[in-house]
Amino acid sequence: MVCALSVSQSFVTLVMLAWYTRDRYTGHMIDTSTPSLAKHTARYESLLFITAAIWGSGFVAQRLGLQNLGPFSFNLLRFMVGTLVLIPILIARKVKLSSLLLPGLIAGIVLAFGSSLQQIGMQYTTAAKGGFITGLYVVLV
Numbered sequence: 001m002v003c004a005l006s007v008s009q010s011f012v013t014l015v016m017l018a019w020y021t022r023d024r025y026t027g028h029m030i031d032t033s034t035p036s037l038a039k040h041t042a043r044y045e046s047l048l049f050i051t052a053a054i055w056g057s058g059f060v061a062q063r064l065g066l067q068n069l070g071p072f073s074f075n076l077l078r079f080m081v082g083t084l085v086l087i088p089i090l091i092a093r094k095v096k097l098s099s100l101l102l103p104g105l106i107a108g109i110v111l112a113f114g115s116s117l118q119q120i121g122m123q124y125t126t127a128a129k130g131g132f133i134t135g136l137y138v139v140l141v
Helices: 002-020 035-065 071-092 097-122 127-135
Strands: none
Touching: 035 097, 035 127, 071 097, 097 127
């Protein structure tokens, strides 16, 4: 079931990509016969497919993680790993961390609230249903 959901999400992503390769004003297909554009289009399509596959498999990891940890402990570890990965990148790029503190704090609180609700919901449903419901934000927004 989870594989079917990941494949369907990938299909929807590719359909959306096909929709975006149309000119927004005329509705005609954008000419991708130019070799450089065709090369980039194939690259972007494959990157979108990989992104959808990783995104879809993330729900399986969340569900498996909830077997050993509670939703808040899982999110704590998840965000700590993300923080430990991003801080060296920001330091290497010489970004002033003090300028990112307030916006990062606000965005982090909103993200933590949403992720906590999602993790709590994942306790009571399957990974496929959780991924489907989460994917509805594309339609709702």
